[in-house]
Structures are given as structure tokens and as C-alpha cells.
Amino acid sequence: MIPYGKQDITENDITAVSEVLRSDFLTQGPVVPRFEKAVSEYCSVAHAVAVNSATSALHIACLALGVGKGDLVWTTPNTFVASANCALYCGASVDFVDINPRTFNMCVFALERKIEDAIKVGRLPKVLIPVHFAGQPCDMEKIFTICRKYGIKVIEDASHAIGAQYKGRPVGSCEFSDITVFSFHPVKIITTGEGGMALTSDIELASKLALLRGHGITRDTALMGEPIEGAWYYEQISLGFNYRMTDIQAALGLSQMERLNQYISRRQSIASRYQFGFEGLPLSTQENEVSTLSSWHLYVVRLKLSQISKTRAQVFEFMRNRGVGVNVHYIPVHTQPYYRKMGFNIGDFPFTEAYYAEAISLPMFPSLSEEQQDVVIEALCEAIE
Ligand SMILES: *Cc1c(COP(=O)(O)O)cnc(C)c1O
Secondary structure, three states: OEOOOOOOOOHHHHHHHHHHHOOOOOEOOOHHHHHHHHHHHHHOOOEEEEEOOHHHHHHHHHHHOOOOOOOEEEEOOOOOOHHHHHHHHOOOEEEEOOEOOOOOOEOHHHHHHHHHHHHHOOOOOOEEEOEOHHHOOOOHHHHHHHHHHOOOEEEEEOOOOOOOEEOOEEOOOOOOOOEEEEEOOOOOOOOOOOOEEEEEOOHHHHHHHHHHHEOOEEOOHHHOOOOOOOOOOOEEOOOOOEOEOEHHHHHHHHHHHOOHHHHHHHHHHHHHHHHHHOOOOOEEEOOOOOOEEOOOOOEEEEEOHHHOOOOHHHHHHHHHHOOEOOEOOOOOHHHOHHHHHOOOOOOOOHHHHHHHHHEEEEOOOOOOOHHHHHHHHHHHHHHHO
């Protein structure tokens, strides 16, 4: 079976990880800061805080922005559950903004309308979490301008989008957000096994994120309230977690960063080849609203089911039987049983639900060979013709 996603590990990666295993520090050593520096420089952003997952990064990003009990956080329903769960961890409530049916990303018009309604009832969100679905950046300048006007903070969930660009700037620059979050899970663009990172250009937010990552403990005398008793002394000044990344993981990430641009161009050429192969078929693919460069974490085709004699499930099964490991991204978050128990219903976000009913993710990863791409293209053509 050709998988839908797969990590790429080289001998250099293995050597880099082995070096850490032979060194004095497996965690809290010198490699995590080096990895943070490599990512922040790549993204042209001042601060980067590496953590053990994007889920953790989203959690501490919400906390750093002051999300707490009684607050409201909005995200898109077309995402992995972690984009919404982070608000619940903080005791806040979640609501969703429907997608644009052509970009599969949060719809800017739906956002504006929802804000107008929220003003009427006096319940604006504290934080908005747009997700760069499949690696295609949302229209961040518009989203950020709207949010700034109403005092709403913005976290970009860029779990799919390290290496992507928005208006010529790298995703992660935080030009149009307060914090950006990356994931380094093996199916994502670069990997650390498990891992994530929160980026910001705001030094105060960076310092809060760093504290929250490590139990709320500081050794920075400027932050301490009491006189230092000796070299052993530290203070816990807030309630944090152990969300640290290990040096083992960071060594893998740092080594992978060297190939990030190669990965993106491989993914782009696979996307172009797919697009060419699917010309004339009854399906649509993700569009961009402004000048962007997708990192192509996922390649999603949206089937025009009215023109196809099969259901989505039948197309899915057909592909799997042909050895093509297709997948579906995403089951709308608000339709998950846990969210339905909170009061959400099928029908609440119709554009997302209509998209979900027609979506299939095809194999997309840097080492996907041309022969494998041809197997995918031929299988899909046969499945829907
Ligand atoms: C993968 C993913 C996450 C969670 O990432 P982890 O590093 O696995 O915690 C969050 N949001 C989106 C959109 C994702 O795809």
C-alpha cells in the first residue's frame, strides 16, 4: 500500500540523533536552542519555543494569550481536533467559522458575519485560530486586520505549513498573528518524531511560552521575586507543564531543516503532476485567494459526486484496493461525539460538511516516486470515470 504520508529519514539524520545519544545531554542540552534558532531564522521571526507537540504548543499559546474560564475561542471545523481542544484545556468554550468551499480554509466573509452577530450579543472570541489547511496559507492579512479591529488575538495553526509562504513571506513570520504553531509529527513536513514549536515576534509572549513549557519555573533573576540564595536557586512563578522537547528530537529536527526547501519543491512538483494528471476529471482541488506558496502537506481532491456513479466511500475503497493509501481530512470537528455533547449539530457548518462528504486525500510525501504517482493517477481516473 502506498501510504498517504511518510517521513523521510537520511543517514545524516541518524548520525545527528546518535551524536546526541553519545553526548552528555539527552534533554535540556544545547540542541533544542539550536533547532529553535534554525526555525526562527528560516521564518524571520524573533522567538521560537520548541515543545513536545503542536497540541502542547496550541495549549500554551492559548494560555500565554490569557485564554481562561468563560472565554471563547474560534477556529475552523475543517481541522484536526487539537486546534479546538486547546481552548477546552484552558476552560474556555469553542465555536467555529465555516470554510470557503474553494480554499477549504476559514472563510473571511463568514468570519466578518460571525463577528457582527457576536457583537450584537456581546460575546466576541478572545482568540481566533485559523488553520493553514493542507499547507495553503489562509488570507492572514485580512483575518488579522479584522481581528485587530475587535481586539481578538490570533494563533496560526500552521501544523501543515512550515515552508509555505504568504505574500512572499514565510509562514511563521507572525507578521499577521500573535503566535504561530508548527507540528513535527512524522506525517507533517519535517519531523522530530513527536514535537512542535510556537513562534512569536513578541518578547513577552515568548517569555510566557517558555515558562509554561517548563513548570512555570525560572532561573532568570529579572523575573524572580526573592533574593537568590545560591547557584541552585530557582523560582516557580506560574503554573506550567512539562512540555519540553528532548535534544534527541531537536537533533532530528535540525537535521531535517536542511532539507526543508527540497521537501517543499518535491511536494510542489508532485502537486503539479497530479493536477496535470487529473485534468478534465469531475473534481476540484484547493485554490488560493492571494499570492501564496503551499507547502502541500496534503493533496486533497474534492469529488463532484453528482457527475460520478460512485459514492465517496466507494471511490475510497476502490483506491485502497488498488494499493493507494488514501485518507480523509477532516471529519468536521463539530460533528465529533464529544463536540455534539457540547451542543453542536450536523448542519451547523454546511460548507465544511459538504466539503467533507466529497474529500479524499491522496498520497503526498517527498519520496513518492513518479511510478507511484502514476499508480495514484491511474487508479483515481479509473475510479471516477
Ligand atoms: C497534526 C496537527 C495538530 C497536532 O499536532 P501534534 O504535533 O500531533 O500535536 C494540530 N493541528 C493540526 C491542523 C494538525 O494537523
